[in-house]
Amino acid sequence: MRTLWNNVLYRILDADGVLLYVGASTNPGDRIDRHSKTQPWWPDVSTITLEHFASWESLAEAELAAIRTENPKYNLLHSKPPVRKPRRNTGEGSLFQRSSDGLWVGRVTVNGRRKQVSSSSREETRRKLADLRRSAEL
Secondary structure (H helix, E strand, O other), X not given: OOOHHHOEEEEEXXXXXXXXXXXXXXXXXXXXXHHHHHOOOHHHEEEEEEEEOOOHHHHHHHHHHHHHHHOOOOOOOOOOOOOXXXXXXXXXXXXXXXXXXXOEEEEEEEOOEEEEEEXXXXXXXXXXXXXXXXXXXX
């Protein structure tokens, strides 16, 4: 069972009081030690504050709220709405690889109808697309 002392929200600040990072941990000493060894911003650290929570759930909620409202300089998780990748072009003559199954997919419109071909090979899919286009020209 986790105790009060194991649920810690920590804030890392620079000498000017700028909030660099907010984190939650059940072992803050170890987590902060890892930051000191891996983070390029660590030389800027001047102050670390600890806030204790009775449960992991309340700690997780507090971390999320702190990141969203206090805008720490180096937190990326939870800090902003997720960045969405631009939609890939899946229109006329496009060729792409589906992440769900790795198949290569090609789309083309033939006689006013959208056709799709797929294969595990990019070149095979490209060939099938070309065949579809040729059949439409006949």
